[in-house]
Amino acid sequence: MKGQTSKIVTVSLLLNDINQNRQFFRIPDNIKGTEELKNYILQRYKPLKGILEGFVDNKRLIVQWYPEDVDDEAEKYHLKALQLSKKKEYLHAIQCWEKSIQLNSGDVEYLYKLGLVYFEMKKFREALGYLKNAIEICPIHYRSNLLMGISLTKLRKFGEAEKYIIESNILNRSNILTYLNLGAIYSIQKRFNEAIDMFNTTIKISPNEARAYLGLAKIYIMLNDIDAANSYLSKVIEMAPGTTMAEYARRSIRFTDDEDKTSTPSVESRQQKFTKGLVGYLSGQYESAASEYKGYLNTHPNDDYAWYLYGETRLRTGDLNEASDCFKRAVRIRPNRSLYHKSMGVTFYLSGKTHEGMQALKKTLELGKKDPLTLTLMGVFQLRMKHVDESIELLESALRLNPNNPLAMYHLALAHLRKEDRKKAVQIVDDILAFDFYLPIKHHAKNLKSKISASEGMA
Incomplete structure (x- = not known):
């Protein structure tokens, strides 16, 4: 040995x-x-x-x-890949691990690390291939089972994901990530009792795990048990001060806690309207949520976050003009909040207002919000303005941050088509069509591929 x-x-x-x-x-x-x-x-x-x-x-x-054997040369590449991965030089790390596998295909660690690095790059389908191979070689490799499940969750294959995460949990009962991820899956599937069990088990193992308290809070918000939700939100603020989670919790809890407990019935009624709006929003009952937010804002017109949530609700009901007005009000009250400018940009994208959308998203970038959606929409706006090279640069930047971004992929295909690069455009369209789950944009991708084929036939 x-x-x-x-x-x-x-x-x-x-x-x-x-x-x-x-x-x-x-x-x-x-x-x-x-x-x-x-x-x-x-x-x-x-x-x-x-x-x-x-x-x-x-x-x-x-x-x-x-493993049956350990190859010293393969190990050298493995150690080099680990160093490169720590520096986030993922492509070079991948090359080293692939060489390790060529020298010794029976070492599960090489396959797991390749799956992990593709996961870090958000290339979830590529990750699945290596993780599946890792599990075949070493079925008790609980880390591969867990990462396989999380990758499937990212691809919204919740049923398959559950099986792998349960397998990982059976093999390693002490890993809180299995309970957290099962709790998240069950919450999405509205299997609330099972989700609550998972988050409570997490807390038993790790009493200071803020993510478990946040998971419970979201469930109780959807169940309209505000007292229970607030108690868990308070724990999030206590456990993770200064984090995004704590900020979310603070905003969610203040609507019942920021007034004195001796509030008059009318004040309590106003608070309930916001709470009901939040419940409706999380439950997908957008018309009901909009009505509650509107009632709340009649008496709290300076609540920027309420205007933002009202706008998000109106986006989902298709009332783009009203959504735009809500986001503008939120920006006037709190102009340095990048989230509000980004949502305005989304609204302008949906309503075809290219110039206004570019201005909103430029402000988003100035305020430090450089996320895939912001870069994608800026790329779309540049393409609409016929700035093809600028569009390609932005869309490729968005895809580096999130390779599973069909909106960016579709418009990148359009941009390459503008440059007469039909081969590249078809390759990107085929990648969109290869997604296993339903995407509305697949219909547009199919039509685009048909048009490219037709134009080539006429050439």
């Missing part, structure tokens, strides 16, 4: 936990004894490559995997 000891992957499974999850493991009823359980688990996790061993220690089944 020369050099292999450092490569061992170990999981420790409570025998009682295995028996309580017989259905998950699909253990037949006739398998009862400890030795039979051990042999069954080893067979269940039989690797494609490498060596899997197991032994019982007191009340635990210890399962270990290690």
Whole structure:
């Protein structure tokens, strides 16, 4: 086992936990004894490559995997890749890990790290390929299972994601990320009882985990249990002061806490309107939310965040003029908030107001908000103004920040088409059509590809 000891992957499974999850493991009823359980688990996790061993220690089944061999040259590339990855020189790191795999394809760590670096680059589909291979080689590699699940979540494949994250959780009960991610999935699916269980378990393991308290707060907001929501939001502020989470929590809680507890019924009624607006917004009941926000703003006209939320609600109901007016009011009250300028830019994009949109997004950049959507929309505006090279530069910058950005991809294809680069345009369109999940822009991409094919046929 020369050099292999450092490569061992170990999981420790409570025998009682295995028996309580017989259905998950699909253990037949006739398998009862400890030795039979051990042999069954080893067979269940039989690797494609490498060596899997197991032994019982007191009340635990210890399962270990290690590669059949360790290649010194592959390890040199691996160590170099780790250094490059820390410097965020991802492309060079990828090249080194690929060389490691060429020299030793049976080392799960190389595959996992490649999956991780593609995940960091937001290239989730590429990450899935390496992570799937890692799990085949070492099925007990709980980190690969977890990252596989999170990547699938990013692609909105929640059912598949749940399976991999549960697998990771079974293999490593102490990792709070499994509980947090399952809680997030169940919240999205409105399986609130299960989500609450996951977040509460996180808190039992890590009492100061602010993300778990925030997850609970969002659930109770959707359940319209404001007292419970506020108590968890207060914990977020306490646990993570000065963070984006704390800022979100502060804004959410103040609508019931910033007035004296001896408030008159009319004040309480106004507070309830904002709370109901927030509940409606989070639940997707936008018309109801808009009505509540409007009632709240009649008596709180200087609340910039309320104007912003009202505008976001009107965006979703398609009332672009009213949304624009809301964001302008928010900007007048608090002009240095980049979020408000960005939302104005989105509204102008949807209403076809290119010049106004560019001005709003330039202000967004000046205030430090350089995110994929801002860069994408600026690229779209530049394309509308026939500034093709500037458009390509902005859209490529947006895609470097988030490669899974179909809006940027579609307009980048249009930009390359303007430059008569049909081959590049078709390649980008094919990438859009390769997305597994539903995208409205796929319809436009199909039409664009048909037009390109038709024009080539006429040439």
